[in-house]
Amino acid sequence: MPVCIIHKTTADSKGSCSKYTFYLNKENQELIAEKKYDRQQFFFDQHQNKLSSTTAMQKIDQNTRGKGLTRKEDKYFTVTLNFSEKELSYLAEKATGRKGIDNxxxxxxxxxxKYNTNIREYARNAMKNYASNFRNNISKNDIVYFGKTEHKRKYKGTEKEVINGKAKSGELKPGLQSHVHIVVSRSHKEKRIRLSPHRSARNTNNHKLRGRNVPNASFDRMQWVIKNEQSFDRQFKYERSLNEKFEVQYALKNGTPEEKIKYKSLIQENNLDKSKELEL
Known part of the structure; x- marks a missing residue:
């Protein structure tokens, strides 16, 4: 399943997104040093494919000014869209017509x-889902964001491969590592509504903050993950196996003992059916 991570906010989130924006240029800087100019990735939003760093940054920073946000409040959120190894292999095969692509x-x-276009369009669908997941009839045209696709990941010192001595901190991870970074404004594009993915639908009722006429829109993070999985399967005609589904993985990890037994049994039956099909 595509893993959609909404990162915790930091002190930087309460000001300009410039620091994070320029950080996202790290992969392009490496490509320039390698003279692989045509492999660079541009920032994009819902409608444009090639935004400069300055334009991308200004989209967020300008949208948070005069929108009822105080100095101590978060101005933007960062999101990462990640894919499984199987999903990336499938996308690579769709783009190339060949199996076995691992770089x-x-x-x-x-x-x-073509590979990048598919990932970018998926990210746009994910952000469309992000907007519609708020409980205030928000559409994709009501949010302000930019995204950036990256194709490399490096080992960190805290990862088990480094700790176990199988890799060194800073080394490139093998295989396809494509993912998307997204910066999204907390403010609605026009109206004075706070759009926070950290404000769960379970603990808010779209109430207005005390002393200010600035309502908060609630967000269901689990539903967003489910919608994004469905969008991926529909967009790419991906036949997802039972054990790849978010609801199954969630139940196996967090469900009741009865639910875990149920889904383990269904997965075994599904795998057995596939084995019989291969034999035929």
Whole structure:
């Protein structure tokens, strides 16, 4: 399942997003040093494919001014859209027509562009789902965000591979590692509504903050993950196995003993049916 991570806010989230924006240029800087200019990735939003760093940054910063947010409140949120190894292999095969792609450098320029286009359009669908997931009839045109696709990941010193001595901190991780970083404004594009993915539908009722006429829209993070999984499958005609489904993985981890037994049994039956199909 595509994993949609809404990161915890930091002190930087209460001001300009400039620091994070320029941080997201790290992969392009490496590509420039390697003279792989045509492999660079641009910032994008719901309608544009090539935003400069300055334009992307200003989209967020300008949208939070005069929107009823105080100095101590978060002005933006950061999100990462991640894919499973199987999903990335599937996307690579759709872009190239070949199996066994485990590095984007194995793709031609045309194949790489198609691969990136598919990921970018999926991110746009995910942000459309993000908007509609708020309980205030919010649409994709009501949110302000920008995204950036990256194709590399590096080991961190805290990861088990580094701790166990199988990798070094800073080394590139093998295989396809494509993912999307997103910065989204807390403010509605026009109206004075706070759009926080940290404000759960379970603990708010779209109430107005005391002393200020600025309502908060509630957000259901679990539903957003489910919608994004459905969007991926629909967009790419992906036949998701039972054990890849979010609801199944969630039940196996957090469900009752009865639910865990039920889903384990269903997965075994599903795998058995597939084995019989292969034999035939």
């Amino acid at each position: 984007v450098n194995q793709m031609s320029k045309k194949e790489f562009e």
